[in-house]
Amino acid sequence: MKKLNEKKNENYDFVLKQKIVEALIFSSSDPVPYDELLKRIIDKNILNEILENLEKKYSSSGVNLYVINDTYAFRTSLDVSEFLNIEKIVPKPLSRAATETLAIIAYHQPITRSEIENIRGVSLSRGTLDVLLELQWVRPGHRKSTPGNPLTWKTTNLFLDYFNLKNIKDLPGIEDLKNSGLLDKNKVIFNDQSVD
Amino acid sequence: MKKLNEKKNENYDFVLKQKIVEALIFSSSDPVPYDELLKRIIDKNILNEILENLEKKYSSSGVNLYVINDTYAFRTSLDVSEFLNIEKIVPKPLSRAATETLAIIAYHQPITRSEIENIRGVSLSRGTLDVLLELQWVRPGHRKSTPGNPLTWKTTNLFLDYFNLKNIKDLPGIEDLKNSGLLDKNKVIFNDQSVD
């Protein structure tokens, strides 16, 4: 009898924890980091089980659980996207320079400014990187341990979220580019003398 | 056979409609009026059934479907809200003064109060440092061995954590700012006039 009660309690506890995680992610508009959830649940195994449960629970709903790197977010399902003509935010289109720079950072990250310039064969004008920074799609990464310690740039989780990507490996065509060796940022015609 | 197919289609249609209603309520910034939903679903009976389904589906979740005056919204369930200490906080940006002070401490740490004032050209009001202290983004460092032994300030690990920086050195330097267009002199003169 005692054992059964314990079991019941454990189960009750698990259900409550799952509800807490569900509420935390569901109520937030930005992706919630795994660590943030772990602070409440403490036990990694339990949290992992909960997250798996939730993903399954919502997989055939109008709202799905998305895993974006190590963050979690509920987003409306792509099945219904054409029926949701709600106030759509139409961001102003990015310039071609900004679009290409974004792609180059995404596929080559972490990458320095002069490496970006080498790939595009043109110097990065003002208003290109800072637009991407302002959108919070790119952010500074580590400094490279080459002369001058240039800053590198990488994409953010918000970038992944915006383009419905789970992680960088999910980028369209990245495997093909990698296999054909096109993601080598060290190959350059002119060795740029400029320091980042 | 024909009938079975029809049945299947009907069922598929119903599931899709339920997903639409679910996604609409989820993504709306305000509770969604019944009439708004009816515009999409057309059939009252179907809509009622969908809403009943959803209410049931979410009744044992961390998030419940709330009906308030014929409007529908997903809200965190009362079971878990006591654990989550929900407050209606509208996220707001830091004040200009606090952001400037934080930025100066981040880039010049350890730095004394009067050095901060020198850079900003205005005296530091009491509340500014307090806000940053409260957020645990800055903390007192060593005392400087100059006359008066003024206290210095530096940033904390929580600061690095919040801005997702591994190391304070990973902040973009002045050259990087220039190159990314964030240090544009002309821009600043006008920016200064605008209301943030």
Added chain:
Amino acid sequence: MSELNYKKIDVLSLSLDGFEGPIDLLLSLVRDHKIDLTKLSILTLAEQYLVFLDKIIKKDIDIAAEYLVMGAWLAFLKSKLLLPDDNEEESMTSEEMSELLEFQIKRLEGMQKVSKLLFKRPILGKHFFKKGNPEIFGVNQKNQYNTSLYDLIKTYGEIIAFNNNKSITIADTQLYSVEDALNTLKSFFKHSKDWKDLLDFIPNNLRNKLERKSVLASHFVASLELVKEGSLKLRQDNLNGNILLHPKIN
């Protein structure tokens, strides 16, 4: 290179505006001529680029350095391709150079392709949506603020730029200072007790327009200063009329 190819180049609008740098231009030359990148004739491409550049230079001297550097590099490559490689000690063979060029073009093409693919993906706020009415949990104090790293570094950039602006040194100018004008007026009215036209204070030999204006402006300001002091009277009889100065006798 055939006659035909030259003719096609003329069709290209002679402007660099549409190109994001020389590699982009090379890429569009490849596309314009429907050249298969895998069977790319580097020599043909180099020649086309040089022809294009040549025409551009005639129209518009103001060509970005990067186009010229690429042009020089391609001219060098072309000479290497045409002449047999007898000097093996050179840093890079023509094959290596061609390969590198091909790689750069292919890589840029790849990036342009995927940048388009990226924006064809389902997009947040357009094809799928986040929670419309988010709730925030109070335990998590830091969520009260939505200051981003961008806000932080942008603010710092502004402080630095503002401070840089503060220490701007202005180059010496030919402008006439108010101080000088004050001295001129004061010493003049020490001896003269008559009405005097403001314009009379402007020396006739000033050819520079700006200089004339500055002399006029500084004398006008100086006269106002003296009126305020109580040592001068000003008179203007009609709109746009001459401004007359007279010492005030106590």
